[in-house]
Amino acid sequence: MYEDTGLIFAGEVFMAKSTDGVPGALNGPINVPSLQITPPTAEVRNRISRQPASYGQALDVVNTPSDPSQVTITFDSLPSELLAETLGGTLEDHAVGAGSVTAETVFLVYGQWIKLAHTSIDMAEPNRPVVTDQATTTALVAGTDYEIHPEAGMVKALKESAAVEVSVQYSYLAEAGQTILGGTEIEKPRYIELIGKNLATNRRGRLIIWEGRLNANQAMDLMQSEFVTGQLGGQLRTPPGKKSPYEFTSLN
Numbered sequence: 001m002y003e004d005t006g007l008i009f010a011g012e013v014f015m016a017k018s019t020d021g022v023p024g025a026l027n028g029p030i031n032v033p034s035l036q037i038t039p040p041t042a043e044v045r046n047r048i049s050r051q052p053a054s055y056g057q058a059l060d061v062v063n064t065p066s067d068p069s070q071v072t073i074t075f076d077s078l079p080s081e082l083l084a085e086t087l088g089g090t091l092e093d094h095a096v097g098a099g100s101v102t103a104e105t106v107f108l109v110y111g112q113w114i115k116l117a118h119t120s121i122d123m124a125e126p127n128r129p130v131v132t133d134q135a136t137t138t139a140l141v142a143g144t145d146y147e148i149h150p151e152a153g154m155v156k157a158l159k160e161s162a163a164v165e166v167s168v169q170y171s172y173l174a175e176a177g178q179t180i181l182g183g184t185e186i187e188k189p190r191y192i193e194l195i196g197k198n199l200a201t202n203r204r205g206r207l208i209i210w211e212g213r214l215n216a217n218q219a220m221d222l223m224q225s226e227f228v229t230g231q232l233g234g235q236l237r238t239p240p241g242k243k244s245p246y247e248f249t250s251l252n
Helices: 081-085
Strands: 011-021 027-030 032-038 043-049 058-065 071-074 089-098 099-107 131-132 145-149 154-157 167-171 175-179 189-198 205-218 232-237 246-250
Touching: 011 071, 011 205, 027 081, 071 205, 081 089, 081 175, 081 232, 189 232
Parallel strands: none
Antiparallel strands: 011 027, 011 189, 032 071, 043 058, 071 232, 089 175, 099 167, 131 167, 145 154, 189 205, 205 232, 205 246
């Protein structure tokens, strides 16, 4: 029965890779400020009268399919999995074991950084780096002759007399995490499920998008002062065995 109600929806969003509408392991719940669905577009075909009494009027009007339904989803939940989505990338584990280098040769530059072979340099005693002038075998003085950026694994000369070829002895720490290979997944077939309720009626609802052929379609400003948002958008596909590309169920 018809009932005049408004709609303000609050819900949890879950997203996964879709294989013909079947989701894999789902990420979520995701905080989603915006989830927009655009209905399919149509191209109009008219048969215009050339008869005197109805000249210029449409004798037939037919809407033919053009672009399918589309979705745009914006989210500010950005763990590694969703950051990879936003950067059009894929995710892989990152693991580096601890180790040491006895003599890495580099040429220091006054006022500019030179990359070492490793990052996460151990600056604690007794592993603090030792930088030696190759020509004189004299140890340079940290903070006077050179500076090391431990997180980045970089070294620079602090004065012109220290801009020489040196041997660097150092240890580096173990690292564990995840690496995003940006720009490696242009098309993302994704299953999206929204579960929540209409705050105007307190009725529960469920939206299922079986398979959106999505792509990262928004630039990401990693240095902005507000919370960073990610965005995916694309057209919706109707998988085999489904009646529509998406469905919304309102529960009593």
